[in-house]
Amino acid sequence: MATKKQELLSTHFRNIETNIRVEIIKFYCLKNNLSRAKFDLLYPELKCSEKEFSYYEKQAKLHLNGKDLTFEIGYKHFYNLKLSIVKGVFVPQFDTETLVDYVLKNYQSGCGFEIGLGTGAISLAIIKNSEIAMIGIDSNKKAIKLTEQNQKENSLETKEFSFFTSTFPKVNIEGKVDFIISNPPYIDRDDRFLSQWVKQNQPPEALYAKNNGLAFYELIFANYKKWLKPGGEIILEIGFNQKNDLFKIITNNFKKYNFYKDIQGHDRLLVLKT
Ligand SMILES: C[S@@+](CC[C@H](N)C(=O)[O-])C[C@H]1O[C@@H](n2cnc3c(N)ncnc32)[C@H](O)[C@@H]1O
Secondary structure (H helix, E strand, O other), X not given: XXXXXXXXXXXXXXXXXXXXXXXXXXHHHHHOOOOHHHHHHHOHHHOOOHHHHHHHHHHHHXXXXXXXXXXXXXXXXXXXXXXXXXXXXXXXXXXHHHHHHHHHHHOOOOEEEEEOOOOOXXXXXXHHOOOOEEEEEEOOHHHHHHHHHHHHHOOOOXXXXXXXXXXXXXXXXXXXXXXXXXXXXXXXXXXXXXXXXHHHHOOXXXXXXXXXXXXXXXXXXXXXXXXXXXXXXXXXXXOOXXXXXXXXXXXXXXXXXXXXXXXXXXXXXXXXEO
């Protein structure tokens, strides 16, 4: 009999893509001593072949012995995309899908500008699932190269998406956009909640911002008028504990704003109406 926790997690995993088979096997087959037969009963939709199962099991054992497989696996699912990942470019996180959800619920066309593309996760998910045109920048050349690779690998070359290396706020784009979107660096250097994995594997320039993690937001608030149409929106990922600090900055500068939570119930998204 599956425990309550296993049932709950099983339902959760049914809703997400199966690239995390390694994780599932790690947690369920090894930690909970599930046999192959029980695994199949709990996760019939995963349909692992015998060969795949032994491969993942072997990898999971290595993982449990301390070997990190993230970059060896080499890809991550984000929304309905399969994205290549490499060391030196920010690995996308599930929480960030909250931003894409917001855009797809509120826009079907128009043009958006993303600051800090990383793998291209946000912009590629938007262009794949709508008729929105995107413009994107990143200060990291490796991120721009990876975005290009991910665009090709997901067959999205025919969609309207232009991107280039540029360091915000020194950026020129033609015309003005309907929304600016960003998952900017927002972590304080002394943040005690940051995991060891993040510290060791995510590029520092993707993570840290001065002034308690608020400096990049302030930079956006000081410059957005150059690229945003009057009445346009600024859509930002925020740290789960930054709502109060951000609230103090925005109340004086924006007429309307809303905070939204991610699927885990953490404050994750701030939308500012200009
Ligand atoms: C937290 S990552 C987000 C990546 C991606 N959008 C995602 O959500 O997975 C922040 C990104 O901003 C980029 N970045 C940092 N400072 C920047 C700047 N001044 N101008 C442009 N990009 C910058 C980093 O290289 C990194 O790729």
